[in-house]
Amino acid sequence: MSEIIQPASADDVVETLNWGLERKTTFEVMGRGSKLGLGHAVDAEYVLDLSKLSGVDFYQPEELVLSASPATPMDEIKALLSTNRQQLAFEPPDLSAHLGKKPDAGTLGGVLACDLAGPRRIKMGSARDHFLGFDAVSGRAEIFKSGGRVMKNVSGFDLSKLMAGSLGTLAVMTRVIVKTMPVAEKTRTVLIGFKSGETKAGIQCLMDALGSPHDVSGAAFVPEKLTKRCSVELVKNAGCGVAALRIEGPPSSVEFRCRAIRESCPDAVFVEELHSVNSGKFWQEVRDVTMLNPEFYGADTNQMLWRISVPPSGAAAVAGRISEKISGDVFHDWGGGLLWLKCPCDDTGNADAADWLRAVVNDVKGHATLMSAPETVKQSVPVFHPAAAPMARLAKNIRNAFDPEGLLNPGRMGT
Amino acid sequence: MLMPKPDKAVIDRRDRIIADLVAMLGGDNVLKDEDELRVYECDGLMMYRQLPMVVVLPETTAQVSDILKYCTENSIKVVPRGAGTGLSGGALPLADGVTLGLGKFNKIIDIDFDNRAVVAGPGVTNLDLTKAVEDRGFYYAPDPSSQIACTIGGNVAENSGGVHCLKYGLTTNNILGVEMVMMDGEIVTLGGKALDQAGYDLLGVITGSEGLLGVITEVTVRILRTPEKAQALLLGFDSTEAAGDCVTKTIAQGIIPGGMEMMDTFAIEAAEDFVHAGYPMDAKALLIVELDGPEVEVAELTDKVKAIAESCGATSVRISENEEQRLKFWSGRKAAFPAVGRLSPDYLCMDGTIPRGRLGEVLGKISEMSDHFGLRVANVFHAGDGNLHPLILYDANIEGEAEKAEQFGSDILKLCVAVGGVLTGEHGVGIEKRDLMGEMFSDDDMKQQQRLKCAFDGKQLLNPGKVYPTLHRCAELGRVHVHHGKTRFPDLPRF
Numbered sequence: 012m013s014e015i016i017q018p019a020s021a022d023d024v025v026e027t028l029n030w031g032l033e034r035k036t037t038f039e040v041m042g043r044g045s046k047l048g049l050g051h052a053v054d055a056e057y058v059l060d061l062s063k064l065s066g067v068d069f070y071q072p073e074e075l076v077l078s079a080s081p082a083t084p085m086d087e088i089k090a091l092l093s094t095n096r097q098q099l100a101f102e103p104p105d106l107s108a109h110l111g112k113k114p115d116a117g118t119l120g121g122v123l124a125c126d127l128a129g130p131r132r133i134k135m136g137s138a139r140d141h142f143l144g145f146d147a148v149s150g151r152a153e154i155f156k157s158g159g160r161v162m163k164n165v166s167g168f169d170l171s172k173l174m175a176g177s178l179g180t181l182a183v184m185t186r187v188i189v190k191t192m193p194v195a196e197k198t199r200t201v202l203i204g205f206k207s208g209e210t211k212a213g214i215q216c217l218m219d220a221l222g223s224p225h226d227v228s229g230a231a232f233v234p235e236k237l238t239k240r241c242s243v244e245l246v247k248n249a250g251c252g253v254a255a256l257r258i259e260g261p262p263s264s265v266e267f268r269c270r271a272i273r274e275s276c277p278d279a280v281f282v283e284e285l286h287s288v289n290s291g292k293f294w295q296e297v298r299d300v301t302m303l304n305p306e307f308y309g310a311d312t313n314q315m316l317w318r319i320s321v322p323p324s325g326a327a328a329v330a331g332r333i334s335e336k337i338s339g340d341v342f343h344d345w346g347g348g349l350l351w352l353k354c355p356c357d358d359t360g361n362a363d364a365a366d367w368l369r370a371v372v373n374d375v376k377g378h379a380t381l382m383s384a385p386e387t388v389k390q391s392v393p394v395f396h397p398a399a400a401p402m403a404r405l406a407k408n409i410r411n412a413f414d415p416e417g418l419l420n421p422g423r424m425g426t
Numbered sequence: 427m428l429m430p431k432p433d434k435a436v437i438d439r440r441d442r443i444i445a446d447l448v449a450m451l452g453g454d455n456v457l458k459d460e461d462e463l464r465v466y467e468c469d470g471l472m473m474y475r476q477l478p479m480v481v482v483l484p485e486t487t488a489q490v491s492d493i494l495k496y497c498t499e500n501s502i503k504v505v506p507r508g509a510g511t512g513l514s515g516g517a518l519p520l521a522d523g524v525t526l527g528l529g530k531f532n533k534i535i536d537i538d539f540d541n542r543a544v545v546a547g548p549g550v551t552n553l554d555l556t557k558a559v560e561d562r563g564f565y566y567a568p569d570p571s572s573q574i575a576c577t578i579g580g581n582v583a584e585n586s587g588g589v590h591c592l593k594y595g596l597t598t599n600n601i602l603g604v605e606m607v608m609m610d611g612e613i614v615t616l617g618g619k620a621l622d623q624a625g626y627d628l629l630g631v632i633t634g635s636e637g638l639l640g641v642i643t644e645v646t647v648r649i650l651r652t653p654e655k656a657q658a659l660l661l662g663f664d665s666t667e668a669a670g671d672c673v674t675k676t677i678a679q680g681i682i683p684g685g686m687e688m689m690d691t692f693a694i695e696a697a698e699d700f701v702h703a704g705y706p707m708d709a710k711a712l713l714i715v716e717l718d719g720p721e722v723e724v725a726e727l728t729d730k731v732k733a734i735a736e737s738c739g740a741t742s743v744r745i746s747e748n749e750e751q752r753l754k755f756w757s758g759r760k761a762a763f764p765a766v767g768r769l770s771p772d773y774l775c776m777d778g779t780i781p782r783g784r785l786g787e788v789l790g791k792i793s794e795m796s797d798h799f800g801l802r803v804a805n806v807f808h809a810g811d812g813n814l815h816p817l818i819l820y821d822a823n824i825e826g827e828a829e830k831a832e833q834f835g836s837d838i839l840k841l842c843v844a845v846g847g848v849l850t851g852e853h854g855v856g857i858e859k860r861d862l863m864g865e866m867f868s869d870d871d872m873k874q875q876q877r878l879k880c881a882f883d884g885k886q887l888l889n890p891g892k893v894y895p896t897l898h899r900c901a902e903l904g905r906v907h908v909h910h911g912k913t914r915f916p917d918l919p920r921f
Contacts, residue, residue: 172630193680264723
């Protein structure tokens with residue numbers, strides 16, 4: 012177990028990292044540790060525990076902006092925003108069940124550092140699209156900032172984008188500023204049934220709906236087998252694959268759009284509607300990937316969870332090829348383009364299957380991330396989609412620009 | 427404006443360089459005579475002009491790659507250029523530099539409705555993207571005022587906005603991928619048609635990088651379905667505070683309008699004289715609020731916004747009754763820059779962003795500055811997102827007035843930063859705001875950004891002299907400085 016260091020201010024972080032540079036040591040950076048399972052294991056001498064850098068600096072709902080220390084718990088952020096009927100519109104998922112952690116334990120900084128986004132990604136973008144600015148300490152032990160507290164800002168390079176999804180490999184954030192958005196007055200979900208084996212038709216239905224003027228804010232396809240794991244009765248008892256389309260907005264508009272979508276699917280096996288509470292439940296289960304939770308696989312812990320991102324038009328083909336080769340479970344979010352795949356692996360690491368999967372995904376210009384797997388597997392399978400040589404060089408140059416000595420989270424994103 | 431000192435050795439080799447470029451691209455794609463070069467001497471920031479050493483107009487990605495490789499090998503600076511509509515001088519040529527125009531990359535390559543994506547050359551205009559898909563009911567959301575002329579490549583370089591940003595985002599939120607050539611000639615693809623990419627978000631950091639990191643040769647944009655209906659409210663107020671209050675209350679009620687624009691008295695008068703949009707001439711502030719979506723939603727929200735406006739003391743409320751009238755309401759706002767320009771031989775368009783709550787204070791101070799400098803100013807404001815465009819009127823033929831206007835502009839931007847805002851909301855830093863970067867960023871902030879540039883362009887040949895006031899060598903920036911013996915680390919809690 013590495014020694015834990017707990018800075019309480021940005022200056023503490025500077026001094027710690029400066030000391031680290033002097034000592035040529037390494038740090039595993041963490042907020043509350045809820046996402047430590049993402050990426051490769053970090054072999055660092057110390058843990059840099061940021062949990063004391065917590066608390067909201069300011070929140071101005073009328074200006075849609077919130078500034079907080081990075082380790083502010085997401086619970087706290089969510090509770091605060093809900094008092095003003097606002098939210099982080101990118102719907103940060105809670106993947107704790109897959110990462111072997113306690114639920115609802117994440118921090119705002121962690122969500123941003125992992126650039127996680129839920130079903131509303133198709134309409135509102137990802138964490139990176141809501142990340143306005145930050146203060147940080149680089150691996151050079153220097154304080155720097157980027158962005159600001161306003162929505163529109165092109166002053167200098169947009170380093171917030173780079174920090175989002177960098178998994179703490181570039182710098183230690185000490186303050187973050189995000190955009191907040193109103194919660195819709197009303198939410199409904201139209202469920203459209205498709206006979207089993209009709210993934211292609213189901214995804215086409217999602218793509219058509221996203222190309223309609225009905226402003227869909229969630230578009231998922233759940234095959235029949237997985238519907239049975241859903242806690243919402245209408246889905247659980249569907250008896251067929253279900254395409255789900257979420258509609259949000261003022262009540263009159265939601266009713267109108269739901270009706271229009273229902274009328275556009277005369278050939279469906281069934282068409283149903285979820286109201287607010289069940290909609291909330293269903294999309295939370297899609298968001299957190301609960302239909303592939305370990306509990307459904309019992310004692311068999313030799314399982315991998317893959318997150319596969321492809322253009323929606325290529326999604327059905329990828330799902331088809333996977334089902335021919337791998338015995339696993341798949342469902343689709345993001346209009347079809349995000350595939351969640353749970354499949355078995357063997358103790359040796361199953362690298363061949365991973366290479367095969369990535370080749371299939373490459374054919375449609377997508378990428379696949381290994382979100383969870385036994386540690387032995389992660390030792391032989393790259394968690395992140397291998398980059399082409401020039402891109403890998405660029406990524407290395409960027410890391411060197413921020414953390415030339417490799418102080419922060421060494422190995423987290425692979426070599 | 428101090429630019430990097432021209433490299434005499436490069437200028438001395440001009441004939442040789444031109445001959446090499448002609449051999450590479452053919453004579454038609456290389457411009458070298460003064461009358462041809464004159465066209466490229468400035469962009470939309472006409473205050474600064476410089477003839478480029480040579481202009482190249484490649485037609486293929488391979489040619490761009492060849493040019494950049496050649497320039498790297500021969501240590502020649504390169505300035506990329508789209509349509510040259512940029513307002514911050516990002517495409518200002520260098521006397522010892524090659525200006526690389528992307529105008530010939532003007533084809534739409536792929537329209538993909540299933541993935542709601544369009545792939546286009548960087549020289550395709552912003553408006554042509556929408557025109558290519560509008561027959562099927564789609565559009566490309568970011569709409570800078572220059573959308574007839576500005577190109578998508580330039581939009582990516584500047585992270586352009588427009589009046590719909592609050593609801594639909596900036597360029598960075600609406601593109602899916604780019605093909606880019608690095609300064610060493612390497613061709614890379616960032617993103618594609620999937621919603622996200624593996625590894626660091628290079629697409630995000632390229633967007634708005636003002637031609638300092640790479641040359642974009644293809645862009646994949648996300649298209650959206652055109653809303654069923656759009657309706658505009660024209661709201662007059664007797665103070666900018668009341669108008670600002672209306673904006674705040676609208677957002678506080680959870681309404682995010684498609685567009686929300688404010689104009690002050692001077693801007694209202696100028697626009698009305700120019701296009702006769704029917705603006706209330708007695709108003710001290712005018713707000714245009716556009717709501718879009720399904721017809722029922724627009725009707726519901728229009729009623730709500732009308733009620734909010736009335737509760738904020740609106741002196742006049744008009745609601746567009748048809749598309750023609752909606753466009754009429756907008757015509758004055760869209761023509762505000764030329765309308766103000768008509769009243770003066772020259773004008774300077776500023777572009778700061780402020781926290782919206784500070785609007786009244788900022789406008790008050792701008793008015794004081796206007797008296798101080800003896801120069802008139804009109805204000806138009808993207809009210810939803812706090813992006814302020816003061817238009818400073820001056821006459822360049824009057825000795826010293828241009829300098830005074832610049833000083834006024836720079837004081838406004840300093841004010842924006844002082845109230846918690848930023849130097850530029852959507853026009854970019856370029857050369858215009860380069861020397862003000864220190865108002866917003868510390869030396870360490872800027873050095874860290876420049877290290878990112880070094881990661882892409884180690885010889886710093888791509889668009890040098892823009893954005894950052896001081897050039898540092900990459901080797902110098904790369905050094906790690908350990909502050910020995912200054913730590914109090916052992917005092918920190920350890921477990």
